[in-house]
Amino acid sequence: MATAANPTLPPKTGAQAAATIAVGLLLAVAGYAALFVAPTEATMGLIQRIFYFHVPFGWSAFVSFAISFVSSIAYLRTRAPKWDWLAVSSAEVGVPFVTVMLVTGPIWAHPVWGIWWTWDARLTSTFVLWVLYVCYLLLRTLIEEPERRAVVSAVFNIFAGFDIPLVYFSIWFFRTQHPQPVIGAGGSLDPRMLDVLLLCWGATLALLALLLRQRYRVEALRWEFERLRLESENRAAPPQTLAAVGPKGRSA
Amino acid sequence: MKNLNSLMAAYLAVWAIFFVYHFTVARRVARLQDEIARLKQLLKQ
Numbered sequence: 001m002a003t004a005a006n007p008t009l010p011p012k013t014g015a016q017a018a019a020t021i022a023v024g025l026l027l028a029v030a031g032y033a034a035l036f037v038a039p040t041e042a043t044m045g046l047i048q049r050i051f052y053f054h055v056p057f058g059w060s061a062f063v064s065f066a067i068s069f070v071s072s073i074a075y076l077r078t079r080a081p082k083w084d085w086l087a088v089s090s091a092e093v094g095v096p097f098v099t100v101m102l103v104t105g106p107i108w109a110h111p112v113w114g115i116w117w118t119w120d121a122r123l124t125s126t127f128v129l130w131v132l133y134v135c136y137l138l139l140r141t142l143i144e145e146p147e148r149r150a151v152v153s154a155v156f157n158i159f160a161g162f163d164i165p166l167v168y169f170s171i172w173f174f175r176t177q178h179p180q181p182v183i184g185a186g187g188s189l190d191p192r193m194l195d196v197l198l199l200c201w202g203a204t205l206a207l208l209a210l211l212l213r214q215r216y217r218v219e220a221l222r223w224e225f226e227r228l229r230l231e232s233e234n235r236a237a238p239p240q241t242l243a244a245v246g247p248k249g250r251s252a
Numbered sequence: 253m254k255n256l257n258s259l260m261a262a263y264l265a266v267w268a269i270f271f272v273y274h275f276t277v278a279r280r281v282a283r284l285q286d287e288i289a290r291l292k293q294l295l296k297q
Binding site for chain 1: 261263
């Protein structure tokens with residue numbers, strides 16, 4: 001994950017292109033399985049197949065935000081910039097995953113419930129999760145000084161992270177319109193559906209890993225850019241400033 | 253084939269969201285790499 005020039009910069013190799021192609025193929029296979037291999041659900045019919053995108057993207061979003069949460073704690077403990085980079089990268093990557101959940105959910109709900117949206121506990125807490133992480137990303141743009149930005153956003157991120165269990169457990173804590181879990185205790189998912197669901201989750205996790213790596217690279221490049229910019233500014237300092245300091249640090 | 257359009261809309265939305273996101277990240281990487289190359293050139297002079 002490092003280069004000789006910059007120890008924090010992930011190397012740019014053909015492996016990156018190969019990984020992108022592999023993840024694309026895995027997503028295509030998962031999409032095919034979701035649309036054509038999984039059996040059609042008896043009561044809802046075709047529209048139930050949205051479940052194979054909606055649920056895995058939601059689970060992967062939780063994984064991404066959990067990484068961000070842990071990274072922010074690690075940053076506050078160590079003050080190592082790499083934890084801040086990982087926190088912002090995983091928070092930002094998690095946002096499109098939640099967006100998929102928020103877009104595909106209403107598309108499923110309209111024909112099944114007869115409404116696009118309802119403000120029940122699961123849907124509302126998921127929407128709040130999305131808003132919190134968008135606010136986290138906006139907050140970072142408002143603070144110039146890097147260390148202060150990292151500390152303030154880490155504290156906010158830890159606060160936002162407490163919504164993750166609230167979203168997950170909301171269907172147990174509150175009476176909601178959202179379907180109850182279909183796997184685990186009390187679940188009754190057909191084994192073929194479960195296989196496709198797990199394949200789709202694997203594909204979304206691979207996508208998450210790929211995007212996280214690319215987004216982390218943006219932060220590492222930004223650090224390299226700032227370092228070079230400072231170096232160039234120091235070199236461009238007025239000549240009298242340099243001449244004013246003698247070999248022993250005294251004024252000439 | 254009831255609700256096929258809704259299913260296709262959801263499927264396309266997923267691809268569109270990630271295509272746009274991947275594009276924005278790739279553009280940021282390219283822009284930063286250009287800036288770094290420019291600064292390195294400047295420092296060489």
